[in-house]
Amino acid sequence: MINKLEMFIAVAKEGHFGRAAESLGVTQPTLSTGIKQLEENLGVQLIFRGSRYGGLTPEGARALVWARRLVGDARAFREEMRVSRHGLSGHLRLAVIPTALTWAAKLSARFAEAHPKVRFTILSRNSSDILKMLENLEVDAGLSYLDNEPLGRMTTAPIYTERYTLVCHADNPLALQSQVTWADLAGERLCLLTPDMQNRRIINQCFMEADVTPDALVEANSTLVLAAHVEQGGWVTILPSDMARFLSAGKHLAIVPIMGAHVEHIVGLVAPFREPHTPVLDALLTQAAGLNRA
Amino acid sequence: MINKLEMFIAVAKEGHFGRAAESLGVTQPTLSTGIKQLEENLGVQLIFRGSRYGGLTPEGARALVWARRLVGDARAFREEMRVSRHGLSGHLRLAVIPTALTWAAKLSARFAEAHPKVRFTILSRNSSDILKMLENLEVDAGLSYLDNEPLGRMTTAPIYTERYTLVCHADNPLALQSQVTWADLAGERLCLLTPDMQNRRIINQCFMEADVTPDALVEANSTLVLAAHVEQGGWVTILPSDMARFLSAGKHLAIVPIMGAHVEHIVGLVAPFREPHTPVLDALLTQAAGLNRA
DNA sequence: AATTTCAATAGCGAAATGCAATCAATCAGG
DNA sequence: CCTGATTGATTGCATTTCGCTATTGAAATT
Numbered sequence: 001m002i003n004k005l006e007m008f009i010a011v012a013k014e015g016h017f018g019r020a021a022e023s024l025g026v027t028q029p030t031l032s033t034g035i036k037q038l039e040e041n042l043g044v045q046l047i048f049r050g051s052r053y054g055g056l057t058p059e060g061a062r063a064l065v066w067a068r069r070l071v072g073d074a075r076a077f078r079e080e081m082r083v084s085r086h087g088l089s090g091h092l093r094l095a096v097i098p099t100a101l102t103w104a105a106k107l108s109a110r111f112a113e114a115h116p117k118v119r120f121t122i123l124s125r126n127s128s129d130i131l132k133m134l135e136n137l138e139v140d141a142g143l144s145y146l147d148n149e150p151l152g153r154m155t156t157a158p159i160y161t162e163r164y165t166l167v168c169h170a171d172n173p174l175a176l177q178s179q180v181t182w183a184d185l186a187g188e189r190l191c192l193l194t195p196d197m198q199n200r201r202i203i204n205q206c207f208m209e210a211d212v213t214p215d216a217l218v219e220a221n222s223t224l225v226l227a228a229h230v231e232q233g234g235w236v237t238i239l240p241s242d243m244a245r246f247l248s249a250g251k252h253l254a255i256v257p258i259m260g261a262h263v264e265h266i267v268g269l270v271a272p273f274r275e276p277h278t279p280v281l282d283a284l285l286t287q288a289a290g291l292n293r294a
Numbered sequence: 295m296i297n298k299l300e301m302f303i304a305v306a307k308e309g310h311f312g313r314a315a316e317s318l319g320v321t322q323p324t325l326s327t328g329i330k331q332l333e334e335n336l337g338v339q340l341i342f343r344g345s346r347y348g349g350l351t352p353e354g355a356r357a358l359v360w361a362r363r364l365v366g367d368a369r370a371f372r373e374e375m376r377v378s379r380h381g382l383s384g385h386l387r388l389a390v391i392p393t394a395l396t397w398a399a400k401l402s403a404r405f406a407e408a409h410p411k412v413r414f415t416i417l418s419r420n421s422s423d424i425l426k427m428l429e430n431l432e433v434d435a436g437l438s439y440l441d442n443e444p445l446g447r448m449t450t451a452p453i454y455t456e457r458y459t460l461v462c463h464a465d466n467p468l469a470l471q472s473q474v475t476w477a478d479l480a481g482e483r484l485c486l487l488t489p490d491m492q493n494r495r496i497i498n499q500c501f502m503e504a505d506v507t508p509d510a511l512v513e514a515n516s517t518l519v520l521a522a523h524v525e526q527g528g529w530v531t532i533l534p535s536d537m538a539r540f541l542s543a544g545k546h547l548a549i550v551p552i553m554g555a556h557v558e559h560i561v562g563l564v565a566p567f568r569e570p571h572t573p574v575l576d577a578l579l580t581q582a583a584g585l586n587r588a
Numbered sequence: 589a590a591t592t593t594c595a596a597t598a599g600c601g602a603a604a605t606g607c608a609a610t611c612a613a614t615c616a617g618g
Numbered sequence: 619c620c621t622g623a624t625t626g627a628t629t630g631c632a633t634t635t636c637g638c639t640a641t642t643g644a645a646a647t648t
Contacts, residue, residue, distance in 0.1 A: 066371040077360040
């Protein structure tokens with residue numbers, strides 16, 4: 001039953017029987033019969049298909065919600081039993097927005113101190129991908145904006161609020177100012193994150209409110225790329241203060257606070273709501289609460 | 295997986311492999327290996343046993359919570375899929391405290407009007423048994439006190455509040471009074487529910503507060519027995535007004551309100567919390583809300 | 589029209605499931 | 619300390635299920 005549901009989730013996610021089968025490590029016929037059996041077992045057609053995947057039926061969409069719940073709970077159950085034997089250990093998969101990657105490191109560092117046997121996988125993703133991955137049980141938790149995207153049944157733990165700063169080459173005239181306004185950046189050659197990132201949309205919003213049309217000459221999905229461009233000279237970028245400090249350290253770069261950057265966005269841990277949580281996730285949420293206080 | 299969990303739940307409930315196997319319609323060896331496989335699969339011992347059932351291990355107790363969740367959700371899932379095909383139909387199992395049986399009838403009558411294809415099983419049980427049966431998934435919902443026993447993760451819908459009245463033979467001198475006090479009942483030959491019933495404990499409490507030691511000469515677990523005794527003469531009983539009216543109708547009995555019976559207890563529908571509910575249960579909760587307004 | 593893509597189906601060996609029969613350990617009573 | 623009853627584990631065997639390879643059939647693409 002549970003493994004059939006996993007198959008169903010995989011097909012719904014991939015939209016393709018062959019790829020879904022591959023992702024599960026089974027052959028396509030196995031997955032085909034699995035779905036068929038699930039449908040017969042439930043007495044409902046879940047997937048439209050006539051020699052090709054044709055989307056979920058309405059019942060299939062409802063079933064997907066249950067399937068995720070059941071599979072997620074079954075994994076949490078196994079996890080809890082495993083932990084009760086081997087102590088807090090195993091693998092914690094985290095998806096993190098690029099601007100929060102330094103905080104992810106802080107979080108995992110502190111966590112590892114307390115629970116050295118836990119391994120981490122940390123993936124850089126945009127916030128909407130993080131939600132999708134949480135839904136599909138591809139990661140255990142996310143580090144993302146808590147106050148922006150609509151989060152369904154999720155547990156959250158705030159960690160910090162983003163404050164934006166300008167990062168420019170030390171030779172840039174702006175580097176001499178004690179602070180700048182969004183309007184000051186009108187003519188600058190900007191280097192920003194790609195628009196699929198929540199962070200970029202927030203910055204766009206700030207420019208809009210200052211009646212400035214920003215000129216993003218370079219777009220990237222990694223803050224490292226932004227900083228590297230700024231170091232080359234000719235470009236400037238906008239980063240949360242923490243990330244700005246991390247990337248500019250030891251380089252010929254300047255950090256200038258941006259006035260009127262009053263829009264503060266809360267970043268924190270996001271995990272599927274489940275009662276009780278897995279022991280590792282529980283420990284992680286505790287750790288996040290500690291970081292928030294600090 | 296799911297069926298192994300069902301086995302585990304059955305063993306935990308029965309405290310006996312043979313009986314658990316019988317209750318599931320499998321043989322004892324099948325169940326024995328089922329439990330063993332579950333334990334191997336999870337890597338944890340769930341049940342103490344050496345040629346005899348010896349209770350759950352600590353891990354077993356934790357696992358039981360998950361097992362109930364998973365099995366309950368799996369059933370709710372199946373139910374929802376079934377309903378999406380055959381419309382609102384099937385079997386609704388209800389456990390009801392004896393004093394609320396007339397309300398159970400009201401509830402099922404109204405429900406049947408709206409959803410004629412749903413069959414009912416209504417069992418009379420005391421309130422603590424109702425909670426146990428809900429936990430073990432033996433019933434879908436209960437009709438019981440909402441304000442007394444500690445209910446864990448449950449959905450509730452209030453329906454009415456109990457008000458106690460004296461029921462006595464019409465020839466009894468008390469029948470002439472417009473109302474009586476708890477103290478007035480001191481010398482009467484009382485016929486009450488057994489002490490395992492919450493209702494009886496509430497009545498004991500009322501007597502205690504009036505400094506009266508009640509004299510329950512007949513105890514029964516059915517209100518019908520109480521009324522029948524009262525009709526025979528010589529006994530009096532105490533019943534919620536609605537039940538009193540129902541049982542005394544057409545008989546030579548009198549109903550007298552009891553003064554100072556200010557302790558009102560809320561009775562309503564109780565069902566395991568689950569998101570979303572099964573469609574039938576959802577409809578039942580709606581129906582209960584309707585009854586409450588009426 | 590030829591080719592490619594994609595899911596369903598057939599056939600087969602391996603693994604699992606579930607039963608009846610049996611065994612081993614424990615308990616109650618004499 | 620023995621004896622019969624209880625209770626769960628074990629064994630052996632038939633049946634079913636599972637998952638693979640190979641193939642087919644139907645659309646989509648060229």
